[in-house]
Amino acid sequence: MAFVVPTLRAVILIALAAPVALLIAAITPGAWIVAPALCGALLLVVLADALAGGKMDDVRLTVSPDVEVGAETWLQVSARFANGRRGNVEFSVSADSRLLNDGGITLDLLPTGHGHWRGAAVFRPGRRGTGTVDKLWLRWTGPLGLGARQLSRGVEETVRVSPNLGDVRSPSLQAFLRDAQFGLIARRLRGEGSQFEALAEYQPGMDRRRIDWKASARHAHLYAKEYEAERNNPIIFAFNCGQGMCEPVAGMPRIDRAVSAALASAYVALKGGDKVALFGFAAHPQVITPFITDTRDFSRLQSAAAALDYHAEEPNYTLALATLAGKLQRRSLIVVFSDFTDPTSAELMVESIGRLVSRHLVLFVTIADEELESIAEGDPDDMQALAMAVTADSLLRQRALVIRKLRQIGVDVIEAPHDQISTRLIDAYLAIKRTGAIG
Numbered sequence: 001m002a003f004v005v006p007t008l009r010a011v012i013l014i015a016l017a018a019p020v021a022l023l024i025a026a027i028t029p030g031a032w033i034v035a036p037a038l039c040g041a042l043l044l045v046v047l048a049d050a051l052a053g054g055k056m057d058d059v060r061l062t063v064s065p066d067v068e069v070g071a072e073t074w075l076q077v078s079a080r081f082a083n084g085r086r087g088n089v090e091f092s093v094s095a096d097s098r099l100l101n102d103g104g105i106t107l108d109l110l111p112t113g114h115g116h117w118r119g120a121a122v123f124r125p126g127r128r129g130t131g132t133v134d135k136l137w138l139r140w141t142g143p144l145g146l147g148a149r150q151l152s153r154g155v156e157e158t159v160r161v162s163p164n165l166g167d168v169r170s171p172s173l174q175a176f177l178r179d180a181q182f183g184l185i186a187r188r189l190r191g192e193g194s195q196f197e198a199l200a201e202y203q204p205g206m207d208r209r210r211i212d213w214k215a216s217a218r219h220a221h222l223y224a225k226e227y228e229a230e231r232n233n234p235i236i237f238a239f240n241c242g243q244g245m246c247e248p249v250a251g252m253p254r255i256d257r258a259v260s261a262a263l264a265s266a267y268v269a270l271k272g273g274d275k276v277a278l279f280g281f282a283a284h285p286q287v288i289t290p291f292i293t294d295t296r297d298f299s300r301l302q303s304a305a306a307a308l309d310y311h312a313e314e315p316n317y318t319l320a321l322a323t324l325a326g327k328l329q330r331r332s333l334i335v336v337f338s339d340f341t342d343p344t345s346a347e348l349m350v351e352s353i354g355r356l357v358s359r360h361l362v363l364f365v366t367i368a369d370e371e372l373e374s375i376a377e378g379d380p381d382d383m384q385a386l387a388m389a390v391t392a393d394s395l396l397r398q399r400a401l402v403i404r405k406l407r408q409i410g411v412d413v414i415e416a417p418h419d420q421i422s423t424r425l426i427d428a429y430l431a432i433k434r435t436g437a438i439g
Contacts, residue, residue: 002149004050005139010146014042050147053140054084054115061093061136063157068164069128070252070260075157076120079109079138089117089140098131098161099123125161126248128256128306133157163305164256167264167422177271200224233333233438234291235269235429237262238279238324240338241286241308242315247339249418254367258337259305261365261422265335268426270295272433278304281320282311288327314345317352325356333438335363335425346402350409357410361438364406365414365425372396 006014017038059079067073077091089109097103100123109119117140125131136155141148167173202211202222215223239245239262245255266276270292278301280287289304315338324334334356340346356362376393380386403413412432416424432438 002056002151004047005148005150006046007141007145007148010042010046013146014039017042045144046147048147049142049144050149051142052084052144053086053142053147053149054081056080056138056140056149056151057082057115059091059136059138059151059153061133061155061157063133063159065158066160066162067125068166069125069161069256070164071166072122072124073159074120074122075105075133076118077107077109077136077138079117079140081115081117081140083115085143086111086117087141087143087145089138091119091139092137093133093155094135095133096131098127098129099125099133099159101126124251125159126251127253127310128161128163128259129309131159131161133159163263163302164260165263165302167260168267170264173264173268173426177268232293233274233433234277234328234330235266235274235333235335235438236277236279236324236328237266238281238321238334238336239308240282240315240317240336241280241311242282243312244315244339244341244345245337246310246312249367249370252418253310254339254418255308255310255337257367257418257421258365259308261425262335262337263302263305264422265425265429266292266301267295267298269429270298274433276301278308279320279324280308281315281323283313283316285320285323286311288324317345317349321352321356325359328360331360331438333361333363333429333432335365337365339366340399340402343398343402346398350402350405353406353411354409361432362411363414363425363428363432364411365421366403367418367421368415369396369399370417372399 020038057080059077061075061077063075064073075093077093079089079091089111090106091109092104092106094100094104105121105123107119107121109117112118133155135152137150137152139148139150200223202216202224211222211224239255239258241255245258246253248254249257262278266278269276275291275293277291278287278289279285286309287304287307289301292298292301336353338349340349353362353364372392372395375388376396378385378389380389403415406413412428414421414424414428
């Protein structure tokens with residue numbers, strides 16, 4: 001059912017009419033009836049104008065059912081009116097914070113003829129999971145813009161927000177994967193691996209340490225050893241799903257940036273013949289998947305990554321990484337995505353990661369804190385800005401100290417802006433694979 005409400009224009013007119021009516025009553029006390037009569041007349045005009053806007057026959061909301069976190073999507077509203085003349089039609093919807101950061105959106109509809117009005121809004125979901133659009137409001141004014149009719153209607157539109165695969169679909173990565181090394185037809189990868197493949201004639205530019213002196217002496221010609229890069233290496237992407245990784249970076253939580261980079265690297269690893277698993281933890285281990293060995297099962301990794309929830313709690317590195325180490329039967333590449341905010345948590349993290357280094361190859365990935373860097377490098381115009389700059393500089397020094405400790409215990413560290421994490425991680429994986437450091 002639609003309710004009649006005055007518009008802002010009507011409220012302003014009534015506010016302006018009140019002092020005029022009081023002035024007439026003050027000058028001519030016998031004409032006091034003019035004041036209520038004028039207000040009543042305005043209310044009648046508002047009611048008549050709202051009714052002149054016509055009756056709404058139908059309203060429909062359409063929203064994309066599937067979208068990736070951080071990607072643009074849309075919702076569309078169409079309304080049909082039976083008669084009357086309308087000056088303006090607008091709609092509002094409410095949704096949970098996974099879809100709309102402010103909890104709602106308002107937009108004007110445009111006429112398309114024959115009583116039809118349409119409008120569309122573009123938005124970017126901020127978090128993974130299942131979001132709902134639960135209520136819609138429609139408001140249309142009469143031809144004078146003084147009165148409006150308004151209705152509300154409950155809707156149950158569900159939107160599944162999945163991890164962002166923009167990096168996987170990027171043209172540069174797809175062009176790279178079309179190379180013979182990672183093409184559809186797998187072949188032996190000769191390079192700087194650890195498994196001996198064959199002898200080849202030595203060419204200028206080859207590493208001299210690869211020369212087989214005994215074979216060269218027998219044939220009176222220089223021959224060098226070629227090695228086959230290993231396949232079927234286990235690679236585990238471990239995600240800290242705790243409070244620090246839920247903080248936004250450029251409008252998207254750190255954990256979602258990490259998931260996108262991990263999925264792109266996982267796709268490259270599967271193309272390279274390795275096997276991939278995901279592991280998520282906060283105060284307790286949350287998600288652990290079996291190893292995926294084929295790109296045709298990549299959707300299973302995407303579904304598992306969608307189950308990495310957000311937790312407003314500190315991570316338990318000791319329990320999580322000990323649990324992970326207990327499930328690995330052979331030397332693996334463990335890629336840890338995490339962040340740290342206080343020295344105590346950082347010390348526990350370094351200690352727990354240190355236990356993995358003796359048996360596994362560990363790669364630590366963290367997103368550079370550009371906000372702290374901008375505060376630390378900003379001009380201190382006042383005492384508050386100076387205090388913020390000093391605090392930010394202290395936090396950056398603590399961060400650099402933790403990263404230095406990780407490198408000292410044998411952990412490779414990637415610290416880069418959010419838009420470079422994916423590329424840096426793929427480069428690091430390919431460098432590790434070329435040297436055969438996993439096996």
